[in-house]
Structure formats: structure tokens, C-alpha cells
Amino acid sequence: MRTIGRSFVLGSMMLVLLLVWESCSQDVPIKPQASLDDIEFKVPPGFPQPVYTFGGNEVTPERFKLGRALFYETRLSRDNTISCGSCHQQFAAFAHFEHSVSHGIDGLTGTRNSPALFNIAWHPNFMWDGGINHIEVQPLAPITNPIEMDETMGGVISKLKADAVYKQMFNDAYGSELINSQLIFKALALFQSLMISSNSRFDKYMRNEPGGTMSNEELNGLNLVRQKCSPCHQEPLFTDYSFRNNGLPFDTVYNDVGRMKITLDPADSMKYKVPSLRNVGLSGSFMHDGRMNTLQEVLDHYDSGIVPSSTLDPMLSGGIPLTDQEKSDIIRFLQTLNDYEFISDERFADPNFQ
Amino acid sequence: MHIKYNDIKILPMWVAALLLLTSCKKDPPKELAKVGSLKVSFENYVGQSKLSLGSSDYVNAAGNVFDVSSLKYYISNLNLSGASGSVFVNKYFLIDESDHSTLTFILNDIPVETYDSFGLVVGVDSARNVSGAQTGALDPIKGMFWDWNTGYVMARMEGSSAESGALGDQLSFHIAGFKGPHNVIKNIELPLGTDNINIKEGKVSEIVLRMDLLEWFTSPKTISFDTLHTVVTGGAEAKLIADNYESMFSVYNVINP
Numbered sequence: 093m094r095t096i097g098r099s100f101v102l103g104s105m106m107l108v109l110l111l112v113w114e115s116c117s118q119d120v121p122i123k124p125q126a127s128l129d130d131i132e133f134k135v136p137p138g139f140p141q142p143v144y145t146f147g148g149n150e151v152t153p154e155r156f157k158l159g160r161a162l163f164y165e166t167r168l169s170r171d172n173t174i175s176c177g178s179c180h181q182q183f184a185a186f187a188h189f190e191h192s193v194s195h196g197i198d199g200l201t202g203t204r205n206s207p208a209l210f211n212i213a214w215h216p217n218f219m220w221d222g223g224i225n226h227i228e229v230q231p232l233a234p235i236t237n238p239i240e241m242d243e244t245m246g247g248v249i250s251k252l253k254a255d256a257v258y259k260q261m262f263n264d265a266y267g268s269e270l271i272n273s274q275l276i277f278k279a280l281a282l283f284q285s286l287m288i289s290s291n292s293r294f295d296k297y298m299r300n301e302p303g304g305t306m307s308n309e310e311l312n313g314l315n316l317v318r319q320k321c322s323p324c325h326q327e328p329l330f331t332d333y334s335f336r337n338n339g340l341p342f343d344t345v346y347n348d349v350g351r352m353k354i355t356l357d358p359a360d361s362m363k364y365k366v367p368s369l370r371n372v373g374l375s376g377s378f379m380h381d382g383r384m385n386t387l388q389e390v391l392d393h394y395d396s397g398i399v400p401s402s403t404l405d406p407m408l409s410g411g412i413p414l415t416d417q418e419k420s421d422i423i424r425f426l427q428t429l430n431d432y433e434f435i436s437d438e439r440f441a442d443p444n445f446q
Numbered sequence: 447m448h449i450k451y452n453d454i455k456i457l458p459m460w461v462a463a464l465l466l467l468t469s470c471k472k473d474p475p476k477e478l479a480k481v482g483s484l485k486v487s488f489e490n491y492v493g494q495s496k497l498s499l500g501s502s503d504y505v506n507a508a509g510n511v512f513d514v515s516s517l518k519y520y521i522s523n524l525n526l527s528g529a530s531g532s533v534f535v536n537k538y539f540l541i542d543e544s545d546h547s548t549l550t551f552i553l554n555d556i557p558v559e560t561y562d563s564f565g566l567v568v569g570v571d572s573a574r575n576v577s578g579a580q581t582g583a584l585d586p587i588k589g590m591f592w593d594w595n596t597g598y599v600m601a602r603m604e605g606s607s608a609e610s611g612a613l614g615d616q617l618s619f620h621i622a623g624f625k626g627p628h629n630v631i632k633n634i635e636l637p638l639g640t641d642n643i644n645i646k647e648g649k650v651s652e653i654v655l656r657m658d659l660l661e662w663f664t665s666p667k668t669i670s671f672d673t674l675h676t677v678v679t680g681g682a683e684a685k686l687i688a689d690n691y692e693s694m695f696s697v698y699n700v701i702n703p
Contacts, residue, residue: 226577226596227578229578229591232593233594245586273579273585278579281578354595356681
């Protein structure tokens with residue numbers, strides 16, 4: 093005992109005190125990283141009930157891990173190079189950073205921007221044109237699309253069956269070594285539904301939590317968004333999931349008619365799903381084809397760039413006139429919707445890099 | 447023994463207990479519903495000729511010569527009707543001409559009865575189209591499920607015809623859509639006339655259905671492949687084909703044990 097000197101003990105005590113003092117300081121409380129044993133679907137305060145309710149697919153950590161493995165699994169693509177995570181990057185709130193449209197297999201590009209993925213359990217339909225009506229069957233589209241992953245479900249299943257690790261994971265998750273498309277889809281739906289974003293600075297402000305301070309400009313921006321961007325970008329999800337024509341000029345290269353392709357209704361021409369404003373500071377490019385790179389461009393468009401057409405949303409017929417100061421405040425507010433906890437949450441990260 | 451006043455009070459209890467005991471013996475076993483089975487077989491024809499994939503020159507009502515490389519369709523919600531009412535079998539089958547094992551299946555637990563009408567649905571009901579990932583015959587791996595506009599392809603024929611304006615003279619008829627005016631799901635009722643299905647206990651009856659592919663292109667609207675050769679989205683043209691093929695089934699034979 094005598095070998096542990098007094099100075100050592102004193103030093104340790106000082107270190108402990110320092111650490112305790114550090115963790116008590118105000119700006120950002122140190123939160124323990126959520127662990128893989130903390131897997132539970134919880135509706136954040138103030139959020140409505142979700143659309144997806146995990147029927148026949150109750151949340152378990154094993155199912156979550158399987159879904160995550162599949163999300164980052166490049167064998168879902170024909171040449172084993174592309175996973176969901178290739179175009180849905182966590183640091184960009186699961187959008188494709190600085191890509192207007194994504195490049196899939198063999199460098200092929202499509203016509204639509206990879207949307208950010210968060211709060212998916214609240215979506216009543218999927219894709220920019222709402223063509224997919226259930227979260228479980230969404231992955232079928234990119235997996236089988238010749239310009240994205242260009243694989244067949246049969247091909248995917250063969251590859252997974254050849255991997256003892258997957259057989260074990262399916263067993264742990266769904267009770268047997270059976271691997272079929274339904275279980276693959278359920279696991280992916282479960283993992284993605286747990287990707288909830290509700291801890292931005294704005295959320296903490298709304299919940300009166302530490303870390304929720306907003307500047308005057310940001311609060312002014314909040315008021316402007318509430319006044320001028322509702323009901324399309326309605327809190328707390330910051331979208332109403334409706335399909336709207338927001339006055340973008342028609343792109344004659346992409347020739348994309350939006351929702352009309354699904355409903356065959358001319359009244360749906362050039363209408364796209366309203367995206368959430370959450371994490372827009374992290375997930376640009378903007379609009380269904382990623383044609384805008386900055387929030388400034390977006391606001392300039394609403395202010396003075398609206399193109400009239402027969403299906404233009406009536407609320408936008410006069411545009412949304414904004415002063416330079418108002419645009420600046422709105423942009424400042426939008427940055428408070430960035431959820432840094434979400435993009436650094438290890439539970440959603442690529443397990444191949446941990 | 448002396449029956450005291452107190453005993454008299456207890457006596458009814460004993461009587462009651464005795465009655466209770468005797469009434470607690472098990473009910474006699476209910477009459478188990480008597481059931482048999484129905485074997486359902488499909489024969490795919492083109493007019494008078496048995497369908498043979500990839501070979502032969504078939505001729506439609508418009509005079510187009512064509513061949514068939516694949517034919518698949520969903521059959522579901524089979525039903526039988528008799529004097530006591532109707533029986534519904536809530537199952538899904540994918541009839542695939544390229545796999546003859548799919549052309550026949552057996553429905554068990556059919557109540558013993560004489561049935562004078564047989565019905566089926568061509569397609570998959572709307573509930574299944576909106577309920578997420580399905581399996582078995584409804585697995586998207588079967589190639590009968592749209593990934594871009596969620597929903598099942600109810601019937602699908604591929605082939606070629608010199609009259610077709612499509613690349614490679616292709617014919618592609620993927621008939622889908624379960625909503626509103628373009629809903630192509632067809633409920634088909636086939637009265638059996640004198641050929642009733644007599645389900646007998648523990649025995650297998652058989653019904654053989656003949657499907658005539660020419661009906662897809664005949665009436666109410668005669669289809670010429672130069673004007674219509676490709677239907678790969680929902681809508682009016684898919685509905686047109688479905689309205690035509692509503693009459694494609696006939697009862698070829700009923701065999702009772």
C-alpha cells in the first residue's frame with residue numbers, strides 16, 4: 093500500500109473531480125452512446141403514431157442487427173459492390189452527400205435523388221412519386237433496378253445462404269435458418285424504422301432540454317417557417333407527406349412526370365412527395381432530382397423562381413416572397429434541425445467499419 | 447341417523463353437489479363436419495390447341511400469328527356453392543405454364559355437399575397488395591410483383607408476333623392494378639350445370655378447368671397486335687385485356703368418386 097504515493101492519490105482525485113466538473117458543464121451533456129441492447133421503437137414526444145407498427149415483425153436486437161447487416165451488405169448488388177449504404181450515407185442523414193442523382197452499378201445514373209432516411213415508420217408511402225405503398229417492399233426496387241443494384245432476389249438469397257454468419261443471424265432473428273425474401277424485407281424494414289431523428293437542437297428547444305438554446309435569428313426563422321412553409325412542412329415531422337408541384341421548371345432531359353406515373357391522373361403531373369426539412373443542412377442536394385445544391389437556391393426559388401403550370405400547388409401561386417434577412421434567418425433555423433446524435437449513432441453505423 | 451335442523455340445511459347442498467357432479471361428465475363429442483377434397487387442374491389452351499410454350503403458330507381473332515414464351519396467372523379465393531351455402535378457400539396459387547407441377551393442386555377440408563357452382567378469383571385481392579412482404583406463391587421472387595408501383599401482376603403473358611410493333615416483335619401483357627376504375631381483379635363464377643361436384647367424406651373429387659388464351663384478345667374488344675402489343679403499366683389497356691379474359695375459363699370436366 094505504501095507504494096501508492098500520496099501524490100498519486102491526490103492526482104487521481106483531482107482527475108476524477110476534473111472529469112466530474114467537465115461532465116457537469118452546460119453546452120452539450122455527455123450522453124452515453126446508445127448500445128445494441130438498447131433497441132426499442134419509442135415514439136418521440138409530440139410525434140404522431142407511426143404508420144408501420146411491426147405487425148408480425150416485433151422489434152428485437154437480433155432482428156435489428158440482421159437488418160443493419162443487410163443494409164450495409166454489398167452482396168445485395170449483382171457485382172457485390174453496392175449496398176444501401178452506398179447511396180444512403182449516415183453522415184448525410186442517410187442521403188447521398190453532394191450527389192444530385194446517385195450512381196449505381198457500373199456507374200449508371202438515374203433520374204432521382206436519393207432521399208435522406210429517417211423517421212421512415214411515419215411514411216405512408218415511399219419514393220418521390222409514392223409508388224411503393226409499404227416499407228417492407230421498398231428494398232425490392234433498388235435491389236432489382238438494373239441501374240442501381242441490378243440483382244434478383246434469388247441471387248441475393250443464394251449468396252446469403254452460402255454464408256454461415258447469415259444463417260446464424262436469420263436463426264437468431266426469426267427462429268430458423270430459413271432465408272427468403274419476406275424475412276430479408278422484414279429485417280430491413282425493422283432496422284430502418286428504428287432510425288429515428290428527434291434530437292436536433294430544435295427538438296431540445298421544444299422539449300426545454302439542455303442544449304436547446306436558439307438565437308434570435310433562429311427563432312425568427314422558426315416563426316417564418318411556421319407561417320410560410322406550413323402545412324407542407326408541418327411539425328414535428330416537417331412534412332405532411334402530400335404530393336405537390338412546387339413550381340420547378342420541367343426537366344426535358346429526365347422527362348419525369350412524378351406522381352402521375354403512378355396514378356395516371358393528369359392532375360398529378362409534376363407532383364412529388366414533400367420531403368422533411370429535418371437534417372436538410374446535412375443531406376443536400378435538394379428536390380426530387382437534386383437540382384439545387386444550397387438552401388439559398390431553394391429559398392430563392394420559392395421567392396422568385398416558381399414556374400406556373402396547371403398543377404402548381406395553389407398555395408404557391410404567388411410564390412413565397414422573402415427578404416434577404418428572412419431567407420438568412422430561415423436558413424439559420426433549418427440548421428437547428430440537424431440531428432448530430434442521429435448521424436453519429438453507432439447503432440446505425442456500418443458494422444463492417446467498427 | 448338423526449336429521450337435525452342443520453342437516454336439513456346441508457342436505458340441499460349435497461343434492462346440489464351430486465347434481466353438479468353428474469352434470470360435469472363430458473358432453474358427447476360434437477359431430478365432426480364431414481369433409482372431402484377437391485383436386486383442381488388447369489389446362490391452358492390456345493383455341494382448340496393445347497398451349498405449348500415456344501413452339502407453334504397460334505392465330506388470334508384479328509388474324510395475327512403469334513407464339514407464347516410464358517404464361518402465368520394468380521388464382522385465389524376459390525369457392526364452391528351448394529344448397530347449404532358457400533365454401534371459400536382463402537389460398538393463393540400461381541399457375542405457371544413453364545412448371546406443370548403448378549397446374550394441379552388439392553383443396554382439403556371441403557364439407558361434404560353437392561355443389562352446383564364453382565368460382566375463383568383471377569388475381570390477388572387488394573388487401574394483400576397493401577400488406578407488405580408476402581411469401582409462398584405471393585413471394586416477389588415469382589416475378590409477378592411490381593417494385594415501382596406496388597402491386598401484383600394478376601396475369602402475365604409473353605410471346606412474339608410479326609405484327610407486334612415492339613422491339614424484337616415482343617408481346618408483353620402484364621395485367622396489374624387493384625384500385626378504382628382500373629382494377630383488373632376478376633371474380634369468376636362457373637355454374638356446373640349437370641356436372642355437380644359431389645364432395646364425399648374422405649374422397650377426392652376433381653374439376654378440370656380449361657383456360658383459353660385466345661379469349662385475352664377476342665371480346666368484348668378484338669385486339670390486333672399492331673395496335674396493342676405491350677401492356678406493362680396499369681390503366682385502361684390492362685383493364686381491356688382483363689375484361690376480355692374474364693371469359694377465358696370453362697369447366698372441361700368434373701369427376702366424382
